Amino acid sequence: MDLSVVGLLMLVLVGHGVGLPDQLLPDRCQEVRCKKDGPAIRFPFSLKEKQPDDCGYPGFELSCTDRTETLLQLPNSVKLYVNKIDYTSQLIFAADPDKCFPKQLRNFNLSTSPFKFRDMQQDDYAIFNCTSWKGDTYQKLACLSGPGYDIFAYRSDYLISYTDLTSCTKIYNLSSVPMEIMMEEKILRLNWSMPACRLCEAQGKFCRWKTSARLDTECYDKPKSNEGIRIKIAAAVATVGSVLLLLVFFAAYRVYSSDKAAKENQKRIENFLADYKAFKPTRYTYADIKRITNEFKDKLGQGAYGTVFKGQLSDEIFVAVKILNNSTGNGEEFVNEVGTMGKIHHVNVIRLVGYCADGFRRALVYDYLSNESLEKFISSEHGDASALSWEKLQDIALGMAKGIEYLHQGCDQRILHFDIKPHNILLDDNFNPKISDFGLAKLCSKDQSAVSMTTARGTLGYIAPEVFSRNFGNVSYKSDVYSFGMVLLEMVGGRKTIDDKIENNNQIYFPEWVYNSLDNGEELRIRIEKEGDAQIAKKLTIVGLWCIQWHPVDRPSMNAVVQMLEGAGDTLTMPPSPFASAGQERRNVNMPGRPLHQALEVISEAE
CATH class of the missing domain: 3.30.200.20 (Phosphorylase Kinase; domain 1)
Structure with missing residues (x-):
């Protein structure tokens, strides 16, 4: 066949999309723009009259103006020009068509919109019309002012007594206004949380509806530019008429596209990580x-x-x-x-x-964690105390320990929780523990060993002795270790079989009972469901007893606790008894303790 005929045939096939691979077929939801240098419009956004409705997410419809500007219309007829869309940060940069954002503020209502103000600094303002003014013009809204009058905005907490408003009239109030608008900046930043497509962008992929039912989204590989490939293939075939040249051209284009895509993907990942690092509530x-x-x-x-x-x-x-x-x-x-x-x-x-x-x-x-708190599963008063297996209790204990270790060592400043208890350990769908309620937390430098406290804080039954009395030592991160130990023993105690031979069972103090049982070589009277349960219960008990030593210096760090929980239980040794000898009344927190092995330096609490 003549090469010119081959070229003509290829040109026809390219023009009609016949016999081409799927990636070269037209994409009904392909990326579009209102103008060449305008923002790229793709899911979750869609362009009215140029894309089907199912190409975008509800509330993300854009349109093109007669001047090819990209237009976003918010509720109450608020219109904005979209200058840029950052899909990785889920952020849009918008401008006012009249270059005066304050003019539209009375109609701004984002409660029914998927977008929120990106600026975290939002305040309430009172707007005044002043016919004459000789004071500070810092709060003047120039774009709203006119001949013979000026418009001023004052924050609701501004002391009006410092300002002469005799020639001014209050015209209306504004609520929750970003500072960048009142500073009359030309660009307004809005972000969205759903749909969460930022992870797709970070992987160098695009986002779309997962099914035709439009209930969930998924990531997919970027489509290649269909029209551009057709034009280039057609031009090559028409000019040269050679299939060989077409293949060479296509191979070169693929190499170029792959290299360019790899660089763009890397850039997106770097931007995503930077954005995630700066993420705030x-x-x-x-x-x-x-x-x-x-x-x-x-x-x-x-x-x-x-x-x-x-x-x-x-x-x-x-x-x-x-x-x-x-x-x-x-x-x-x-x-x-x-x-x-x-x-x-x-x-x-x-x-x-x-x-x-x-x-x-x-x-x-x-x-929201559907399984609520650990208290629900280890206390017979709140639920089925045997609902969790011993393996799961061990996993929960290890997760708690790693969380507390992170608070003590993994942050820029050491975080002391001071309220570790089952009620503050929440469980997700897979019963993974998550430490919550930081209302009593304190911050201190990691190179310091104790904090000064004027009053005791925490929950009775879990508070370390030194929090009540400095005779036991200074308050430090070891106070959280004590609370964790009490939680561990409570996890074991929730499965203890009460000894019917002991009168007045309600008065049995489980930590002392379990220590005496282990110290005397007795088997723990707990429910054993399968082989290995007794070993897990014994390990949790020994670790808990190490953690509740009266004096802080005798307790292990949370790093050591994690190692003990991850290791084999038969390698653990019994700690010294934190209780009085048999026959004597148990030591309480008001009794003086023995001298510390070493002094703990006291520091002030971090601001």
């Missing part, structure tokens, strides 16, 4: 909290510091929202929780999704 308004909890419909529980409700961020993401009591303290628990949790990222520590500080209303938003 989201700040919600009280109206957001009411919407998330469906007007506080589903109450999960109540404690000394507040009430917890079940909430929902999306169809698939549930959260637990703690509404803090207004009458409790001076807000120290709230500041502790947000300041501490915002720095923590560990599989065995609960994640703080966001918080609310709206006037006197304060709330904390966490991941």
Whole structure:
């Protein structure tokens, strides 16, 4: 066959898409732009009148203006020009069509929109119209001012007494306004949380609906540029008429595309990691909290510091929202929780999704864990104390230890929890433990060994002796070790068979009972379900007894505890008895202890 005929045939095939591989066929949801240098529009966004509705996520529709600007229309007829879309950070950069964001503020309402203000600094403002002004013009809104009058914005906490407003009239109030708008910056940043396609972008892939039912999303490999390949193939065939040249050209193009894609993927991954590193909990308004909890419909529980409700961020993401009591303290628990949790990222520590500080209303938003707390599974008063196997109890103990070790050694500053107890150990769907409730936490430098405290803190039964009395030593990270040991023994004790021969069973102190049993070489009277259960119970018991030694210097660090729990139980040795000898009354926290083996340096608490 003549080469010109081959070239003509290839040209026809390229033009009609006949016999081409699937990756060269047209993509009904392929990436588009309103203009050459405009933002790329792809899932979760879609372009009206140019793409089918199912190409995008609800609320992410864009359109092109007559001047080829990319337009986003928000509720209440608020319109914005989209200059850039950062799919990896899930962030859009928008401009006002009239170059005056304050003009649209009275209509801004993002409660029904998938977008939120990226600027965490949001305040309430009062807007004044002034016919004459001789003072500071820092708060002047130039784009709203006109001949003979100026418009000024003052934050709600601004002391008006310092300002002469005799020639001014208050015209309206604005709530939860980002600072960047009032500074009359030209670009507004909005972000979105759902759909969460950032991981796809970080892997160098795109995101789309998983099924036609549009209930979930998935990642998929980037499609190649269909039209560009067709044009280049057609030009090569028409010009040269040689199949060989076409193949050479295509191979060269693939090499170039692969190298370019690899560099772009690497850049996306680097951007994603930088963005993740800077990730902070989201700040919600009280109206957001009411919407998330469906007007506080589903109450999960109540404690000394507040009430917890079940909430929902999306169809698939549930959260637990703690509404803090207004009458409790001076807000120290709230500041502790947000300041501490915002720095923590560990599989065995609960994640703080966001918080609310709206006037006197304060709330904390966490991941929702369906299995609730460890207390539910180890206390016969709250549920089935035998619901967890000994292997699972051992896994829970190890996860708790790793979480506390991370708090003590894995952060920039050492975090002392001071309230380790079963109620504050939450369990996810797979019964993985997560430490929660940092309202009593303290920060200190890792090179210091103790903190000064003016009052005892924690929960009775789990508080270390030195927290009550300095006769036992100074307060340090070893106080958390003691609390962890009491939780371990409670995990074992929940499965203990009560000795019917002992009168007044309610008065049996399990830690002392179990120590005496092991010290006398007796078998622990616990329920044994299968081979190996007794060995696990004995290991957990010995580790717990090491942790509850009266004096801090006699307790192991959490790093050593992790090693003991990961090792074989038969290699552990019994610790010294933390109790009085048989026949004597058990030592209580008010009794003076023996001198410390070494002094612990006292430091001030970190601010």
